[in-house]
Each structure stands twice: as C-alpha cells, then as structure tokens.
Amino acid sequence: MSGSGAGAAASAPVPVGDTVLLDLDEVGGRVERTELPGGLRVVTETMPGVLSATLGIWVGVGSRDEDPTVAGSSHFLEHLLFKGTASRSALEIATAMDAVGGEMNAFTAKEHTCYYANVLASDLPLAVTLLSDLVTEARNTAEDLESERTVVLEEIAMRDDEPSDAVHDLFAETLYGDTPLGRSVLGSTRSIENLTRDDVDGWYRSRYTAPSMVVTAAGRVDHRQVLDLVTAAFGARLGGGQRPAPLRTGDASPQKPARSAGLIARRTEQTHLLLGTPAMGRLDDRRYAAAVLDAAVGGGMSSRLFQEIREKRGLVYSVGSSLTHYAGAGAFSVYAGCSKKRVPEVLRLIRGELDRVAADGITAEEVARGRGQLKGGLVLGLEDTGSRMSRLGKSELSYGEYLPVREVLDRIDAVDEEQVRAVAAELFTQETCLAVVGPYRESDLDRL
Known part of the structure; x- marks a missing residue:
C-alpha cells in the first residue's frame, strides 16, 4: 500500500495496545483481541488444522444509518471501492487476487459493511494490503460512480424480478414503515439515480474511520503477524487518542407493525x-x-x-x-x-x-x-x-x-x-x- 499511511508506519511504528485472550478451547480455537491506537480493533482466531485464512475489514455503517435522500449509499459505496484506489486499478486488484487463487468480495447489511478475502495462509500479507487499500484509499471518481450506478440499478431490477427476494424487502417496509430499518439495503431506483459523487464520497470520508472499523482474521494465522500487517497498512490512521465507536443500541422495538x-x-x-x-x-x-x-x-x-x-x-x-x-x-x-x-x-x-x-x-x-x-x-x-x-x-x-x-x-x-x-x-x-x-x-x- 502506498501513500502517507504506509510511509508513516515505516518511519515510526505505531505502538500496539494490550492483547486479550478471549478463548482457547477445542471448539473455539485461540481467539485474541487488540485495540490499536486510533480505535481500530483487531480480532483473530487461530485454527492450526487448516491451510487457509479469511480476512475481513468490518465497518460499522449500513443502510440503517442513511436518510431517504442518500438511501443505498452504503451498498453503492461497497461496489465503488472495488473500482480502484490511489495506487491500484480495479484490474490490478482483481489480477493480484486471482494470481494466488484467492477470493475477494464484500456485503452490506442494515447495520454494517464487510470486505473480505479468503486466501492461502501464506498469502495473508497480500490480502491485508489489498483490502486495507480498498477501504482507506478509494478514489470514488465521478466516472466510476456513473458506470457502477448502472450495475446497482441492475441489481435492484434483479431483486424485483425475484419474488422470493422482493417479498422480504416488502415485509421490512410493511413492519417498520418509512424508517431506516424499513428501507431496502439496495436503496430505491430513485435514490440511486439521484446520488452524486459528493454524496457517496462524503459518506465514505465521514463513516470509514478507524474507530468504526474492526479487522478480523481466522484460519492459520498468528495474532502478532496480523497486528504487524494491519499496523503497517493503516499507518497514520492509527494516530491520535480515539477510542472505538460505542456499541450501536438503536431505538426501542416497535410494539406493532407500521401497516397491516x-x-x-x-x-x-x-x-x-x-x-x-x-x-x-x-x-x-x-x-x-x-x-x-x-x-x-x-x-x-x-x-x-x-x-x-x-x-x-x-x-x-x-x-x-x-x-x-x-x-x-x-x-x-x-x-x-x-x-x-x-x-x-x-x-x-x-x-x-x-x-x-x-x-x-x-x-x-x-x-x-x-x-x-x-x-x-x-x-x-x-x-x-x-x-x-x-x-x-x-x-x-x-x-x-x-x-x-x-x-x-x-x-x-x-x-x-x-x-x-x-x-x-x-x-x-x-x-x-x-x-x-x-x-x-x-x-x-x-x-x-
């Protein structure tokens, strides 16, 4: 990963916070958690019996955080981040992952977004580099937004063509009404057509911050190695005295449906x-x-x-x-x-x-x-x-x-x-x- 973050990490290593052992048994493996400076959390689970590793970068933002004017922004952004970064094109990102037989993808839910990669354990450094680059150095250009807008609209059309999918979004709307929980993660055709580059990039810069992120890794991984890789990749973003974002509590559950x-x-x-x-x-x-x-x-x-x-x-x-x-x-x-x-x-x-x-x-x-x-x-x-x-x-x-x-x-x-x-x-x-x-x-x- 290039840019000021990586350079800062090379010249002045970021101190690592206390590591806590959360689990160690035959069912759960060895689970360790470290809170890095800047509020970024790293949680790993060591599974010695496998040869692979899965890395995830979680962001505590989803469609529940959106108002109607930017409905679908979180999901749109998930698509847009794969279009390229300050140092890599979309093709270079895809080629690097395909070259090691890995898989990289993402999903958006109502309360979080996750970017993940599944690779051989020996290729974990590559996965950390690529995913962190996606999440921290996205370009979000107007040109990329226009090309991806069509893709998202096609995804909405595909949902509408599949009744067993459409009924679930309809049920949420019927139960919760015109609220963030009632609106589709995908947004609406109207909201997606009206999104601007400033809308999506502003959402990215305000929401994709270290305190709202969690890095998780499971498989043949070593917690210390993951910490070193993440610290180098996030660099200067780990500075400051910020703590992790507070746990989402949400409003009280409605006592009855919005509509019958x-x-x-x-x-x-x-x-x-x-x-x-x-x-x-x-x-x-x-x-x-x-x-x-x-x-x-x-x-x-x-x-x-x-x-x-x-x-x-x-x-x-x-x-x-x-x-x-x-x-x-x-x-x-x-x-x-x-x-x-x-x-x-x-x-x-x-x-x-x-x-x-x-x-x-x-x-x-x-x-x-x-x-x-x-x-x-x-x-x-x-x-x-x-x-x-x-x-x-x-x-x-x-x-x-x-x-x-x-x-x-x-x-x-x-x-x-x-x-x-x-x-x-x-x-x-x-x-x-x-x-x-x-x-x-x-x-x-x-x-x-």
Whole structure:
C-alpha cells in the first residue's frame, strides 16, 4: 500500500495496545483481541488444522444509518471501492487476487459493511494490503460512480424480478414503515439515480474511520503477524487518542407493525408471502428461547409448519420461519410460496399453528430437538475460516463482546419449556402484518 499511511508506519511504528485472550478451547480455537491506537480493533482466531485464512475489514455503517435522500449509499459505496484506489486499478486488484487463487468480495447489511478475502495462509500479507487499500484509499471518481450506478440499478431490477427476494424487502417496509430499518439495503431506483459523487464520497470520508472499523482474521494465522500487517497498512490512521465507536443500541422495538399489509402486484405462478410480527432486539437475553421457538415452529423438516403444511397436505414447496435481530428491534416471520388458490388455506394453517403455540407452548421433546438443532447448526457452521471470521466481526460490532462457543452452547442448553412458552405468548399474540407478492389487487388484502 502506498501513500502517507504506509510511509508513516515505516518511519515510526505505531505502538500496539494490550492483547486479550478471549478463548482457547477445542471448539473455539485461540481467539485474541487488540485495540490499536486510533480505535481500530483487531480480532483473530487461530485454527492450526487448516491451510487457509479469511480476512475481513468490518465497518460499522449500513443502510440503517442513511436518510431517504442518500438511501443505498452504503451498498453503492461497497461496489465503488472495488473500482480502484490511489495506487491500484480495479484490474490490478482483481489480477493480484486471482494470481494466488484467492477470493475477494464484500456485503452490506442494515447495520454494517464487510470486505473480505479468503486466501492461502501464506498469502495473508497480500490480502491485508489489498483490502486495507480498498477501504482507506478509494478514489470514488465521478466516472466510476456513473458506470457502477448502472450495475446497482441492475441489481435492484434483479431483486424485483425475484419474488422470493422482493417479498422480504416488502415485509421490512410493511413492519417498520418509512424508517431506516424499513428501507431496502439496495436503496430505491430513485435514490440511486439521484446520488452524486459528493454524496457517496462524503459518506465514505465521514463513516470509514478507524474507530468504526474492526479487522478480523481466522484460519492459520498468528495474532502478532496480523497486528504487524494491519499496523503497517493503516499507518497514520492509527494516530491520535480515539477510542472505538460505542456499541450501536438503536431505538426501542416497535410494539406493532407500521401497516397491516403490503402488496407488490405481479403476474406470478406462485404467490410469495411473509406473515410476521415485531420481536426482541439482539441484546435481549430471551433471544435464546426465541431461537428454540423458531426452530420448533418453522426451522426445519421436523418443524410444525413444515409437517402440517407441506408433509401432511402438500400445499407448498417451501415454508419456514425466521428470526431477525437488530439493535433494539427484531422480527419473527413465516414465509410460504404457493399457488394463488391455496393462499387462504395456507394462511389459515399458519395462523392456527401460531395461535396454538401462543396458548400452549411447545412440548419438552420439541424444546430438546430445537436446542439440538441450534447447537448442531452453530458448531457445523463454524467448520470453515469464513464463518469463523464472520462470527468475530459480528461479535465485536453487534454485541460488543466475544462469547466462546462453549458458553453459547451452555446458554442454549439452559432454555426450558417455560421460557419458550413465555416468549411464544408474547410474540404470537401481537398484531401481525402480511407482505404479499403475487397476482392480487389492493382490495384483496383485506380478505387475506
């Protein structure tokens, strides 16, 4: 990486803060965290049994931070950063990564953005150099913005052409209304068409600062080596006495949906629907009981909804529930896709099952099965370096702490029938909202 940052690092090494050992066991590996001067945090997990490493640079900014006039800026910026830096063209960046067989990509969510690279462990220095260059030395030229604007508009069109994707954005809008959580990460066609170079570059320079960033690495990595690489790459940006940005707390979760229903009228073979209700935020201790509940109601092939609607009656191909958590807010929802003529019966069965669970809870057998499903999914999901890297980043940015895998398993094991019953009674007796993509008119929604 070139520029003043690298030069400063070479002449005056940045002092390293205290390193804390967060985990060391057979499940979680060796996890270490260091807070560097300037507020940049570095968290690593050493996995000696692999030959690769995944590096991520997380920025605590997402679509939730945008107002309507710049909706989609965070996602647009994620695209734009790959167009070139002060020292590398887009082709040079891509060529350098392809030459070592690595993969580099990024994603934007409502509360954070992540740039990551998966490489052989021996190529970790290259990954640090390229990713840090992207994140700290982006050009964001007007020419690049215009070419990428078309790409983002095509991505929005692709989302609109896929009803099972469009219904999820519609559900968020129906539940949260015209708020940052209710708006799509992609922005709207109108907002993207109106974004200027100053809008996007200003967003970059105000938000992409060391206190809002976390660097995570997992695989065959050494924490000291990662610190040295990151310190050299970020250079002068690690100066000053800044501390990490405070943990995002968010507003209180809404007690009822913004609207009762939302519709995208489309001539589709299937109707795609989401029925849901507000839920707790991600720092709520009841989230473990809610996760067990979600698994039992619609989280797998043995779940109530799958058995009742697909296996017994064959009304759908796909049906299931999901639980989403944000800072101070959340949602529980049930998705189904079926022919138009079956929609009334499918909705009746979904509502009936939720009513029964609200009144009676779930059985001890279902609780045990839900706990096992969550524990197995957690551990099996951590078999690769990418998922480990992602867990580190989300732990630091979203929770402000790292919980060892063993502790999370213990918390899941502690969930009992009464806790699940209490969560079910709260969630499933609230007002619901319905999002529908299919061959309907607005006047049909009341009937549904």
